[in-house]
Amino acid sequence: MPESLKQVSVLHLPVHLCxxxxxxxxxxxxxxxxxxxxxxxxxxxxxxxxTPPLTQVIKQAELVIPDGAGVIFYLRLRRHQQQRCPGIELxxxxxxxxxHHQPNVPIxxxxxxxxxxxxxxxxxxxxxxHLNITAYHxxxxxxxxxxxxxxxxxxxxxxxxxxxxxxxxxYWIAQHRHLCPQAIWIGVGGSxxxxxxxxxxxxxxxxxxxxxxxxxxxxEPWRWRRMLVLxxxxxxxxxx
Ligand code: UDP
Numbered sequence: 001m002p003e004s005l006k007q008v009s010v011l012h013l014p015v016h017l018c019x020x021x022x023x024x025x026x027x028x029x030x031x032x033x034x035x036x037x038x039x040x041x042x043x044x045x046x047x048x049x050x051t052p053p054l055t056q057v058i059k060q061a062e063l064v065i066p067d068g069a070g071v072i073f074y075l076r077l078r079r080h081q082q083q084r085c086p087g088i089e090l091x092x093x094x095x096x097x098x099x100h101h102q103p104n105v106p107i108x109x110x111x112x113x114x115x116x117x118x119x120x121x122x123x124x125x126x127x128x129x130h131l132n133i134t135a136y137h138x139x140x141x142x143x144x145x146x147x148x149x150x151x152x153x154x155x156x157x158x159x160x161x162x163x164x165x166x167x168x169x170x171y172w173i174a175q176h177r178h179l180c181p182q183a184i185w186i187g188v189g190g191s192x193x194x195x196x197x198x199x200x201x202x203x204x205x206x207x208x209x210x211x212x213x214x215x216x217x218x219x220e221p222w223r224w225r226r227m228l229v230l231x232x233x234x235x236x237x238x239x240x
Contacts, residue, residue: 042233043068043166043226105132106134109134111137116192123196134157158182160184
C-alpha cells in the first residue's frame with residue numbers, strides 16, 4: 001500500500017508531509033507517474049514569495065519535501081511532526097533503491113561544472129554496478145543542450161537529477177518535463193559537487209543541530225547575502 005501525502009502550507013507554498021517519501025516515490029516510479037520533486041528550504045520559500053513564476057512551478061510540483069531546518073521549524077510551530085528530508089538524502093535513497101531493484105534503468109545527471117556530474121556518476125556506479133547513469137555538465141552550449149533534449153526524448157530515462165541551482169533547475173524541469181512523461185525529475189542543487197568529491201557535507205553533529213546552513217556559509221562565504229533572508233523567514237514563521 002503506497003504511502004499517502006498530506007499537503008500543508010508554508011508561506012502559501014505547498015509542502016507534502018509523508019512518513020516515508022521513498023515508498024511513495026517507489027510506487028510513482030513503478031507506475032511510470034511523472035513527478036517533479038522540489039526540495040523546499042527557507043531561502044527558496046523567500047525567493048518564491050517575491051518571484052511569482054517560481055511560486056507557480058512549486059505549486060505544480062507533485063512532491064515538495066521539507067529540505068531545510070527552517071521549513072521544519074515553521075511546521076513544528078504549527079504542530080506538524082514531520083522529520084526533515086534533505087533532498088540529497090532522498091536522491092541517494094532513490095539511487096540505492098534503483099541500483100538494487102531496477103537494474104539498468106536509464107538515469108540522467110545534469111548539472112555542475114564540467115566533469116563533476118561524471119565524477120558523481122562514477123561514485124554511484126562504483127557503489128552500485130547496476131546503475132546506468134548518463135552525465136551532462138550544467139554549462140552546455142545551446143547546441144549541446146539540444147543534444148541533451150534529444151537524448152531525453154529517445155532514451156526516456158526514468159529519473160532525471162538536475163543540479164543547476166535554485167531557481168534555474170526548477171524552471172528547467174518545468175519547461176522540459178513533457179519530454180519524459182514517465183520520469184521522476186528532482187532538483188538536486190549542489191549534490192553532484194558532494195558525490196563528485198568537490199565539496200563536502202556538514203558534519204553530522206551540525207546537521208543534527210539544524211546548523212547545516214552555517215557550514216555552507218563557512219564553505220561558500222559568498223552565500224551571506226542570500227542567507228540574509230533566513231532570519232526574515234524565521235520571523236514570518238512566528239507571525240503567519
Ligand atoms: N550550476 C550549473 N549551471 C549553472 C549554474 C550553476 O550547473 O548555470 C551548478 C553549480 O555548478 C552547482 C549547482 O549548480 O553545482 C548549484 O549548487 P548550489 O549548492 O549553489 O545549489 P542551491 O543552493 O542553489 O540549491
